[in-house]
Amino acid sequence: MSQQENLYEPSRIGENVVNLRESKNYSQAHLAKLMNLNKNVLGRIERGERPLRDTEILKLAEIFHVSTDLILDNQTEAIPDLQKNFLDYRNSSQKDISKQMAKFLDFLKKEPNLTFSGKVLSSEERKNITTAFEVTSRLISEQLSRK
Incomplete structure (x- = not known):
């Protein structure tokens, strides 16, 4: 290693x-x-x-x-509102995961120079992450609507 x-x-x-x-x-x-x-x-x-x-x-x-x-x-420069919303999601009293996921997806699309393990994510990698979250959100919504 x-x-x-x-x-x-x-x-x-x-x-x-x-x-x-x-x-x-x-x-x-x-x-x-x-x-x-x-x-x-x-x-x-x-x-x-x-x-x-x-x-x-x-x-x-x-x-x-x-x-x-x-x-x-x-x-x-910092993007205070967007970053504060993203970082404070854990402390919010709101329990609706879909709303928090929407905030995260917005953050993922707008935040420049996102890194993973020290390497900047390419636009294709960002798109893949966004797609994975969107699919997960849709599957959860479908599962919950069947209950």
């Missing part, structure tokens, strides 16, 4: 983390606590001395309601 090469510049990612943290007026200690990290480790990440782990990137995206691409410096 080969180790995946880090394609991202840790110092630029560190700058992005600092900018996100400061945009919310969070101290390093507060963000470190939210991420379950030692404050010194977060400082090393922000200085580009330690790369972010995959789980840490996802946690930052959740905390700041941004895409992982923004953190990884693949996207220059």
Whole structure:
């Protein structure tokens, strides 16, 4: 099993983390606590001395309601409403999966530079994912209508 090469510049990612943290007026200690990290480790990440782990990137995206691409410096601006809706679907009181799936499909179609396992998804791959979700949604709807 080969180790995946880090394609991202840790110092630029560190700058992005600092900018996100400061945009919310969070101290390093507060963000470190939210991420379950030692404050010194977060400082090393922000200085580009330690790369972010995959789980840490996802946690930052959740905390700041941004895409992982923004953190990884693949996207220059956040799309707050769309990203907030997508990331907050788990916390919503709404239980209708079909409505949440529609939001996800919209996000999938509009979000630039989506990645999977560190590789940017092609338009064909996006189309395949979208089709899979649409078929799944239709099959569930058909099954539920028979009950």
